[in-house]
Amino acid sequence: MRRMRMDIDRRRLLAGTAAVAGSLAIPAVGRAQGAPIRLATLLPLTGAGGPYGPVMGKAVRAVVDEVNGAGGILGRRIELLGEDDQTNPEAGVRAARKLIDVDKVSAIMGTWASAVTTAVAPLCWGSGTFLATVSGADSITALPHQGFLVRTQPNTTLQGRKFGEFALSQGAKSVFFLTPQTPFADSQFNNIRAAMEKAGGKAERLIYDDKKPAYRTEVDQALAGRPDALIFGGYTPDTTVLLKDVFRAGYAGRKIAFGYSVNAKLLEGVPPEVAEGIFTISPSPAEGSNAYRRLVKLIGVESPDPYTTQVYDQINLIILAMALAGETNGTAIRDNIRKVSQAAGGAMVDNALDGLQLIAGKKAVNYDGASGPCDFTDAGDIQDCRFRYEQVKAGRITLVKIA
Amino acid sequence: MNAFIQALANGVMTGALLAVPAIGFSAIFAVLRYPSFAIAGWVTLGAFAGWIANTKLGLPSYALLPVAFLAAGLIGGVVEDRSLRLLRPAGALTVAIGSIGLNIIIENVIRFLAGNDLRGFNLPLLPDWRFAGIRIGPQQAENLVMAASIMVAVFLFLKFSRFGRGMRAVADNPDLARLKGIDPKRISFVALFLGCGLAGIGGVLIGLDTSIDPLTGYRVLLSVFAAAVLGGLGSIPGAVAGALALGIAEELALLVAPPTYRTGVGFVAILLMLTFRPRGLLGERAF
Amino acid sequence: MLSYLIFALTIGGIYALLALSLNLVWGSAGMVNLGLAGFFGVGAYASAIATGAGAPVVFGWGIAALAGVAVGLLVTFATLRLRDDYLAIVTLGFAEMVRLVALNERWLTSGADGISGIAAPMKAELGTGGFNLFYLAVVSLIVLGVWWMLARLDASPYGRTLKAIREDQELARFAGKPVLRFKYEAFALSAAIAALAGALYAHFQSYFSPDHIQPLITIYIFLGLTAGGVGRPAGAVAGGYAVLLFIEATRFAADVLPGLKAVEVAAFREILIGAALLIMLHLKPQGFLPETMPKAPKP
Numbered sequence: 001m002r003r004m005r006m007d008i009d010r011r012r013l014l015a016g017t018a019a020v021a022g023s024l025a026i027p028a029v030g031r032a033q034g035a036p037i038r039l040a041t042l043l044p045l046t047g048a049g050g051p052y053g054p055v056m057g058k059a060v061r062a063v064v065d066e067v068n069g070a071g072g073i074l075g076r077r078i079e080l081l082g083e084d085d086q087t088n089p090e091a092g093v094r095a096a097r098k099l100i101d102v103d104k105v106s107a108i109m110g111t112w113a114s115a116v117t118t119a120v121a122p123l124c125w126g127s128g129t130f131l132a133t134v135s136g137a138d139s140i141t142a143l144p145h146q147g148f149l150v151r152t153q154p155n156t157t158l159q160g161r162k163f164g165e166f167a168l169s170q171g172a173k174s175v176f177f178l179t180p181q182t183p184f185a186d187s188q189f190n191n192i193r194a195a196m197e198k199a200g201g202k203a204e205r206l207i208y209d210d211k212k213p214a215y216r217t218e219v220d221q222a223l224a225g226r227p228d229a230l231i232f233g234g235y236t237p238d239t240t241v242l243l244k245d246v247f248r249a250g251y252a253g254r255k256i257a258f259g260y261s262v263n264a265k266l267l268e269g270v271p272p273e274v275a276e277g278i279f280t281i282s283p284s285p286a287e288g289s290n291a292y293r294r295l296v297k298l299i300g301v302e303s304p305d306p307y308t309t310q311v312y313d314q315i316n317l318i319i320l321a322m323a324l325a326g327e328t329n330g331t332a333i334r335d336n337i338r339k340v341s342q343a344a345g346g347a348m349v350d351n352a353l354d355g356l357q358l359i360a361g362k363k364a365v366n367y368d369g370a371s372g373p374c375d376f377t378d379a380g381d382i383q384d385c386r387f388r389y390e391q392v393k394a395g396r397i398t399l400v401k402i403a
Numbered sequence: 404m405n406a407f408i409q410a411l412a413n414g415v416m417t418g419a420l421l422a423v424p425a426i427g428f429s430a431i432f433a434v435l436r437y438p439s440f441a442i443a444g445w446v447t448l449g450a451f452a453g454w455i456a457n458t459k460l461g462l463p464s465y466a467l468l469p470v471a472f473l474a475a476g477l478i479g480g481v482v483e484d485r486s487l488r489l490l491r492p493a494g495a496l497t498v499a500i501g502s503i504g505l506n507i508i509i510e511n512v513i514r515f516l517a518g519n520d521l522r523g524f525n526l527p528l529l530p531d532w533r534f535a536g537i538r539i540g541p542q543q544a545e546n547l548v549m550a551a552s553i554m555v556a557v558f559l560f561l562k563f564s565r566f567g568r569g570m571r572a573v574a575d576n577p578d579l580a581r582l583k584g585i586d587p588k589r590i591s592f593v594a595l596f597l598g599c600g601l602a603g604i605g606g607v608l609i610g611l612d613t614s615i616d617p618l619t620g621y622r623v624l625l626s627v628f629a630a631a632v633l634g635g636l637g638s639i640p641g642a643v644a645g646a647l648a649l650g651i652a653e654e655l656a657l658l659v660a661p662p663t664y665r666t667g668v669g670f671v672a673i674l675l676m677l678t679f680r681p682r683g684l685l686g687e688r689a690f
Numbered sequence: 691m692l693s694y695l696i697f698a699l700t701i702g703g704i705y706a707l708l709a710l711s712l713n714l715v716w717g718s719a720g721m722v723n724l725g726l727a728g729f730f731g732v733g734a735y736a737s738a739i740a741t742g743a744g745a746p747v748v749f750g751w752g753i754a755a756l757a758g759v760a761v762g763l764l765v766t767f768a769t770l771r772l773r774d775d776y777l778a779i780v781t782l783g784f785a786e787m788v789r790l791v792a793l794n795e796r797w798l799t800s801g802a803d804g805i806s807g808i809a810a811p812m813k814a815e816l817g818t819g820g821f822n823l824f825y826l827a828v829v830s831l832i833v834l835g836v837w838w839m840l841a842r843l844d845a846s847p848y849g850r851t852l853k854a855i856r857e858d859q860e861l862a863r864f865a866g867k868p869v870l871r872f873k874y875e876a877f878a879l880s881a882a883i884a885a886l887a888g889a890l891y892a893h894f895q896s897y898f899s900p901d902h903i904q905p906l907i908t909i910y911i912f913l914g915l916t917a918g919g920v921g922r923p924a925g926a927v928a929g930g931y932a933v934l935l936f937i938e939a940t941r942f943a944a945d946v947l948p949g950l951k952a953v954e955v956a957a958f959r960e961i962l963i964g965a966a967l968l969i970m971l972h973l974k975p976q977g978f979l980p981e982t983m984p985k986a987p988k989p
Contacts, residue, residue: 090906097697102691181793207663212666217658237616240523503912503967
């Protein structure tokens, strides 16, 4: 990855200058010296996850540049490596092996497909490499990962319930859940149904084949019972096709989808009337948090989708954990990540730069990020988070509420 | 009963979407005798060409199809002809495997230039018409008419034009054709131009219903193959018949089988067809 | 770095087995199999399910090979009367079918979650490092064994008959060879080898999922076999290892391409792989270790 090294060398020069110039402002952070700290992203850049990987990489790169620009951590700069997992666990394992064995990275971030994460996780805990993932399968945090894995994606129990409750709050008595075959298709539906039935409503579902150019009969089946709301459980490419067919069928009820599937890219790709009025749900920090706005500014993307907000939090947390530990290996990250993500009485921070300053001043920090408070259970799941409810209005994703 | 008729109508509409690229695939197979995997790449290229014409140059909907046809036809014709021509003496399988390599290259050149972002046409989508409880998509009805007219046009072209007669001769017996003074090089270029161009038109139609990204063509590749095999490899009317049969089989199966096995329906249909009619619905004669 | 080499050689061995499998049907018998990933998946799941139910690992590998034979016979039966071009498409569809079943039959395969915690033989006794070395040895020995067996077969009258069928089926039939039986046997044996490769992979990684059954690996093996030499077991083995080396080497392509975005680098890597396949077919259609068939004497 000489490109990155060259980049970083140039940045290091700038960083050095900046550190000298800024040494009054940031006395505790010196000029970056010593061997670089190696971190890596393992993202889907080709294959089915391709629409998500590139912008996730952009967010991580932006944070690393920012931190290096301010002098790095522990007097060392960060070298960011990146590999493509090809949305394929076989290729993902080969890439992870290279990152772990040859580059000796301390942490891998951003694995997206659940199969890739499950395949890569044993290599990580076997080698003491930290793994932060956005995958949704509930089974992932049940792996014997010895603490070397955290997941920033809310688990399906939490999300399913929120979908059901939100549909109810919109006055829907019956919902229909359309989803491809994912590791969470079952549990998601069970939680939606539980929420609906608790309030006397009902839920049905259909699992579709996700590579088809049309879903006319699937949509007919979904609409046959005249549901008050449709819930879409897929990803951007298949949800695009479904939404078009739902529009053609003249469905006028409510539509609810994941924030990662009905995202800014989807809106650019469909006629405005197709997506108008859809509600989306994404994990979110509490109202008034700056982290989300900061991320928007940092990467210049107006409505970053949940995977991007999550991977942004992952890199920030890993940087802070290393700074607090005074060490940069995977074990140090594992042992310290909860001390920066959820320290009792710690000062709230929403970005690595502020956190680094506080840590240098021996103050406890509690990171609250763009995807939520990022407090982890022992198993590596997030404890709780708010959800941002947004709605597509006049072709733009508009905030409805955070709750 | 209504559900059955609706599923039937849905099948015809889904099938019509696949018919045009299936004609393209069959046109190449009819003359050059190899299954071209690169057809997926040309579908994607056509979709992107149409997208550029629509959103960057502001061309209206009716102009997109000729643009996609020419772009995919010219680029596809030249590239596939040049890159695979020398492999033809080694046999159809070698060329087919070469076309797999070519498809990887096309998909990734597009990814390199355009990224993975999903795109869509700047065209309004029309809600379905309803007749006696059955809904029909105006766009899909247009697709069907278009697929039928393209089939007729290709059929007439192959039947009556000088090139067409040459192509037919090459398809039937390349050596004899050469003896008769037909230039197989020119013929093979025209076949590829036609096949890739039709794939490109298919790309625009598919792009209207789905999204445009580097995998647009790959997602429908198996269905296009299934349609062509069902109708009889290399038969132009067979491609249309096969596409409609596949669409109907898939949508009807949804009434009784789990929808997640939809791709499997095509596979089972192929196996059944090949067991009872090994040369497909309409046999293998091109026209 | 050493552990990476050990890992790469193990995966290379599994690729070599797949290439040997493909070489037997394609190189020797002239039948194309674009569903290699499907047989790979059948073996992986068969062994994972069997050992998950308590069978010893070696027993699981046996079951995988048998499952390969059974599925291989089934596919041959369904496709026997088909020409090559139909066979290519049908086998491609077969692999997708295997993926769909693995994805949807949750009771059997754990569905999209995949099966994790597949028994890694001797890992508890040997530790991670020791296990990796041990497994490399096991895979390499199996590659050597299968290679030896197929090389013997290749040189035997049986192997020559297969090649006669490849060259001219009708002539072989005319010469009194039971063409059908040969085809069944070749396809079933080939499927068994691919399934064994899948089982070896599953127990090495301790994890297998429907996402593993994508056409990607089939394409890699076609590239490897083409480069190594179609029709010769030694070529298949060399090609299997070489293609892994090549794919891994393309990771470092980013080093010579300053200023590209990550997605552009990823696309460029894939372009290299597609181009390698095309270039190989053009420049060295017989591969680097071409088939050694005595030429017919000139009249």
